[in-house]
Amino acid sequence: MTKYIFKRVILAVITLLIIVFVLFVLVRVMPGNPFPSERMSAEQIANKRIELGLDKPVLVQFWDYLTKLLHGDFGKGTSLYNGAPIKTVLSTCVSNSFRIGGLAILIGTAVGLLLGITAALNRGRFLDGFCTVFSIIGVCVPSYVFLIFLQYYFSYRIPFFPYFFDPGRFLFSAVLPSVSLSLFSMSTVARFTRNEMVEVMDSDYVRLAESKGIYGPRLVRRHVLRNALIPIVTVIAPLIVDLLTGALVVEKIYGINGIGKLMVDAISGEGVDYNYVLALGILYSSLYIGIMLVVDVLYGILDPRIRVSAKGDA
Amino acid sequence: MNEKTILEVKDLDISFRTNAGIIHAIRGVNIDLQKGETVAIVGESGSGKSVTMKAVAGLMDANATVNRGQVLYRCAEDGKEEVIDLLTLSKKELRRRINGRHISMVFQDPMTSLDPTMPVGKQIMEGMLLHGGMNAAQAKARALELMNLVGITDAEHRMKYYPHQFSGGMRQRVVIAIALSGDPDILICDEPTTALDVTIQAKILELIKDIQNRMGLSVIYITHDLGVVAKVADYVNVMYAGKIVEVGNVNEIFYDPKHPYTWGLLSAMPDLDTDDDRLYSIPGSPPNLLHEPVGDAFAARNAYAMRIDEKAEPPMFKISDTHYAATWLLHPDAPKVEMPPELKARLERARKEAEKYI
Numbered sequence: 152m153t154k155y156i157f158k159r160v161i162l163a164v165i166t167l168l169i170i171v172f173v174l175f176v177l178v179r180v181m182p183g184n185p186f187p188s189e190r191m192s193a194e195q196i197a198n199k200r201i202e203l204g205l206d207k208p209v210l211v212q213f214w215d216y217l218t219k220l221l222h223g224d225f226g227k228g229t230s231l232y233n234g235a236p237i238k239t240v241l242s243t244c245v246s247n248s249f250r251i252g253g254l255a256i257l258i259g260t261a262v263g264l265l266l267g268i269t270a271a272l273n274r275g276r277f278l279d280g281f282c283t284v285f286s287i288i289g290v291c292v293p294s295y296v297f298l299i300f301l302q303y304y305f306s307y308r309i310p311f312f313p314y315f316f317d318p319g320r321f322l323f324s325a326v327l328p329s330v331s332l333s334l335f336s337m338s339t340v341a342r343f344t345r346n347e348m349v350e351v352m353d354s355d356y357v358r359l360a361e362s363k364g365i366y367g368p369r370l371v372r373r374h375v376l377r378n379a380l381i382p383i384v385t386v387i388a389p390l391i392v393d394l395l396t397g398a399l400v401v402e403k404i405y406g407i408n409g410i411g412k413l414m415v416d417a418i419s420g421e422g423v424d425y426n427y428v429l430a431l432g433i434l435y436s437s438l439y440i441g442i443m444l445v446v447d448v449l450y451g452i453l454d455p456r457i458r459v460s461a462k463g464d465a
Numbered sequence: 466m467n468e469k470t471i472l473e474v475k476d477l478d479i480s481f482r483t484n485a486g487i488i489h490a491i492r493g494v495n496i497d498l499q500k501g502e503t504v505a506i507v508g509e510s511g512s513g514k515s516v517t518m519k520a521v522a523g524l525m526d527a528n529a530t531v532n533r534g535q536v537l538y539r540c541a542e543d544g545k546e547e548v549i550d551l552l553t554l555s556k557k558e559l560r561r562r563i564n565g566r567h568i569s570m571v572f573q574d575p576m577t578s579l580d581p582t583m584p585v586g587k588q589i590m591e592g593m594l595l596h597g598g599m600n601a602a603q604a605k606a607r608a609l610e611l612m613n614l615v616g617i618t619d620a621e622h623r624m625k626y627y628p629h630q631f632s633g634g635m636r637q638r639v640v641i642a643i644a645l646s647g648d649p650d651i652l653i654c655d656e657p658t659t660a661l662d663v664t665i666q667a668k669i670l671e672l673i674k675d676i677q678n679r680m681g682l683s684v685i686y687i688t689h690d691l692g693v694v695a696k697v698a699d700y701v702n703v704m705y706a707g708k709i710v711e712v713g714n715v716n717e718i719f720y721d722p723k724h725p726y727t728w729g730l731l732s733a734m735p736d737l738d739t740d741d742d743r744l745y746s747i748p749g750s751p752p753n754l755l756h757e758p759v760g761d762a763f764a765a766r767n768a769y770a771m772r773i774d775e776k777a778e779p780p781m782f783k784i785s786d787t788h789y790a791a792t793w794l795l796h797p798d799a800p801k802v803e804m805p806p807e808l809k810a811r812l813e814r815a816r817k818e819a820e821k822y823i
Contacts, residue, residue: 275527355578358524362570363592363643366560373591377582455582455627 152451152458159447163440167433170440171220174432175213179205183423185229190421203229203425216429225430229422237430240413245434248402248409250321252394254329259336259394260387266337267344272371274349282341289338295400297331302404315406328405332398336390343386347379354378381453388446392439410434466537466548471683472498472521472651477534479513479520488754490516492707493534497700498651498683505686505694505715507730508704511751514687517704518653521685522570523551523559540567541650565592565647571673573656575636579628585639586612586624592646611642614679615672634665638672645676652677655687670696691734695719700787703727706752706762713788720812723782723790725767728804731812738814761793769794769802 185203186196200206204215219226225237270282305327306314317324351357352375360374399411410431417427451458466473479491491513498504506514519525521536536551540563551563572578580588589611590604599607605624612620615638628636637657644652654673658666674697677684686697694701694715701718703711703726711724722728729747749766752758761767764774773793782795794802803809 355572355574356580359570359572359578359640359643360580360591361524361560361564362522363565363647364560364563364596365591366557369595373583374580378580381582453582455584456629459627459630 155451155458156448159444163444167437167440170436171217171429171433172213174429174436175216176209178423178425178428179209179212181423185422185425220433225433226426228427229425237426241430241434244408244410244413247316247318247407248411249395251325251329251407251409252332252396254325255332255394256336256391257333258329259333259390260340262333263337263340264344264383266341268348268371268376270341270345271348271352274352279345282345286338286342289334290342292334293400294331294335294398295404297334298328298401298404301327301331316408318408328398328401328407332394332401336387336394339390340383340387344379344383347382348375351375351378377453381450384446384449384453388442389439391442392435395438396435466539469499470497471500471539472496472685473535473537474517474521475535475537477517477520477536478532479516479525479534480530480532481526482528482530486755489757490529490707490754491520492754494704494707494709496685496702496709498685499699500650500683501677501681502699503677503684503686503697504700504702505688505698506702506704507688507691507694509689509747509751512704513707514704515655518570518655518685518687521551522568522653523554523556523564524570538563538567538651561596565644565649566596567647567649568651568653569644569647569649571637571640571644571652571654571657574660575633575640576660578640579636581628584625584627585631586626589624589639589642589646592643596647608642608646611645612639614645614676615639615642616668617642633661634669637661637665637669641669641672641676645680648680649682651683651685653685653687656689657686658693659688659690666693673697691719691730703730706758707754708762708791710763710792711788711790713784713790717785717788720816721784721788722804723784723788723795724792725769725794726763727790728808729766732805732808736811738811761791771799 186199191199204212207215216226223238225241227236228240266282266285270279273279301312302314305312312327313320313324315324316328356378357370357374360370365374396410399415401407402409402411413427414431417424417431474494474496477491477494478489481488481490494513494517496504496506496517506517508514516525516529520529520531525531531552534552537548538551540547540549542562551559554563579585586605586608589608590601593599593604593607594601597604597607608624609620612624617623617635617638623631628639631639641657652673657673658669661669670693673684676682684697686693688694698715700714701712702709703718703724705726711718711722711727713721718727719731722731726747729745732745733747735744747766752762752765760776761770761774761779764770767774771793779791779793779796781789781791783789784795793799804812
C-alpha cells in the first residue's frame with residue numbers, strides 16, 4: 152500500500168511539472184500580451200518587458216519562475232491590481248470560493264448519497280421515481296437559475312437570507328449560493344449511487360450473502376454499499392474540483408469575490424495577465440491532480456483488488 | 466409427505482411481470498427430495514430449473530409472483546421436527562431461520578459469487594457470527610475446519626485472501642465452504658461446475674459428493690449437463706417449459722427414457738463411439754411462455770407428436786413406482802413408439818460400459 156501511494160505521488164508531481172511548463176509556454180505563445188498597447192508607447196512596453204523579464208529566453212524565464220514557485224511565490228500581476236502580489240489577492244478569492252464550494256460539496260454528496268440509497272432501496276416505487284425526476288431537473292437546470300429562484304423566494308418574498316454575499320456574515324450568506332451550486336452534484340451523485348446500488352444488489356455475491364441469511368441494513372452496509380461506493384468516488388472527485396474552483400455566473404450574480412471572477416478578469420482585462428493566468432492554471436490543475444491522488448488512495452482502501460496484488464500477500 | 470421426505474415442492478406455479486407482459490415460467494412443478502439423496506433437475510436454458518430452486522431458497526426476484534403451490538420443508542430444530550411451507554414465510558423469517566442454516570446454495574459462476582471487497586475467511590464466518598451463536602474464535606475455528614474440508618490448504622493464511630487472489634476452482638471451494646457454514650440440511654447446487662474447466666469440474670463434483678456423505682446432506686443439482694447427472698444423481702427430474710416432463714431414478718432416465726424430450730437431451734450428448742459425424746440437437750427452441758402453450762408445450766419440436774398433443778396437455782403416466790413421464794405416447798391407445806434406434810444403441814453401449822466397472 153505504501154508503495155502504491157508513493158508511486159501515485161511521484162506520478163502526480165511529474166504530471167504537475169509538465170502542466171506548469173506547458174501552461175508557461177502556451178501563455179507566451181498565445182495571441183495577446185500583458186500590455187494595453189493603445190495606452191503605452193513602444194518604448195514603455197520594451198522597458199516593461201525587461202522589468203518583467205520577458206526579454207530573456209523562455210527556458211530561462213521558466214527556470215526563474217519555477218524556483219520562485221518552489222518558494223511559494225507566484226510573483227506579481229503583470230497588469231492586474233497594479234502589480235499587487237498574487238498571493239494576497241489569490242488567498243482572498245480562494246478562501247471565498249473554497250468555503251462556498253466546500254459547503255456545496257458537503258450538501259451535494261451527503262444529500263445525493265442519501266437520495267440515491269433511498270431510491271435504490273425502494274426500487275420501482277414512488278421514492279425511486281421521485282429521485283429520478285429530481286435528479287434530471289438538478290442536472291438540467293443551471294445552478295444560477297436555482298440561485299435566482301432561491302433569491303426570489305428566500306431573500307425577496309421571505310426576507311431571510313441576504314441578497315448578496317457578505318464576508319462579515321459568511322456562513323449565513325453562503326447558504327443560497329452553496330445550495331444552488333450543490334444541486335448539480337447532488338443530482339449526479341444521487342443518480343449514480345442509485346444505479347450502482349441497483350447493479351450491486353442484483354449481483355451474484357449479494358445473492359450468495361442472502362443465501363447464507365444476511366438481510367436488511369447489514370446486507371446493505373457490508374455487501375452493497377462498499378462495492379457501490381468504489382465507482383461513486385470517481386464521480387464525486389471531478390465534481391469537487393468544479394465546485395471548489397468557483398462558479399462564474401453564481402459568483403457574479405451573488406457578488407462573491409472568488410476564483411471564477413478572478414480568472415475572467417485575468418484573461419479579459421486590459422491585456423492578458425500572464426502571472427494570474429499561470430497561477431490560476433496551476434491552482435486548478437494541482438487541485439485536480441491532488442484530488443485524483445486522494446481518489447486513487449481511496450480506491451486502494453476501498454478496493455482490495457487494487458491494494459492486494461493477485462499473487463502476493465496482503 | 467412421508468417421514469423420509471425432507472423437501473417437497475407441490476404444484477408450484479410462478480409467473481413474472483416483465484415489460485413485455487406476464488411470463489408464466491413455472492406451470493405446476495412437483496419435486497420430492499428424500500433425506501440424504503441427490504436429485505437433479507435437467508433441462509434447457511429457460512426451462513425454469515433455476516427459478517424453481519430460487520423459490521425454494523427464498524431468493525426470488527422482486528417481479529415474481531407465486532400463483533399457487535407449496536414448498537414443504539421438514540425442519541428439524543432443537544430436536545423438534547415440523548413441516549413448514551417456505552412460501553408462507555416472510556423474507557426476514559426466511560433469512561433468519563432457513564437460509565444458510567437449513568438450505569444453502571452454491572451458484573454457477575464462482576468468479577462473481579464472492580464479494581470482492583471482503584476477505585474469504587470473513588465471508589465464511591459471516592453467517593456463523595450472525596445466526597450460529599458463535600463468538601469470533603469459534604467461528605474462526607469452524608471456518609478453518611471448513612476450508613480444510615473443501616480442500617483449501619494453508620487455510621490459516623488464506624483466510625485473509627480476497628477472492629481475486631484465488632483461481633476459479635478455489636473460489637468455488639470457498640463458495641461451498643460458505644454454503645456449508647451454517648450446517649444446512651439441503652444444498653442446492655445451481656450448475657456448480659459450468660463455469661469451471663473440465664479437470665476442475667470432476668474434482669468439485671467429487672468434493673460435493675464426499676461432503677454429502679460425511680454430513681448427511683440432501684443435494685439438489687440444477688444442470689443441463691447430463692454427464693454431471695449421471696455421476697451424482699439418485700433421481701432425475703427433466704424439466705421443459707416450466708413443467709416436469711419426466712421423472713425417475715437415474716437408471717430409468719438413462720437406460721429407459723420414455724419422453725421424446727428426454728430422448729432428445731440424451732441424443733444431444735456428445736459421444737466418442739458414434740458413427741454420426743454431426744452432433745444431434747433438438748430442432749427448434751423452447752416456447753415463449755409469454756403466451757400460454759396450448760396442448761403439449763413440446764409438440765412443435767417433437768417428431769413423434771400426435772394430433773392430441775396440439776389439443777391437450779398430457780398428464781403424468783406412471784411407468785414404475787419411481788418413473789413417470791408426461792407424454793401421450795404412453796397412453797394405452799397411442800401407437801407403440803420406441804426411442805430412436807441410434808439412441809437405443811448408444812444407451813446399450815453405455816450400459817455395457819458401465820457394467821464393466823461394477
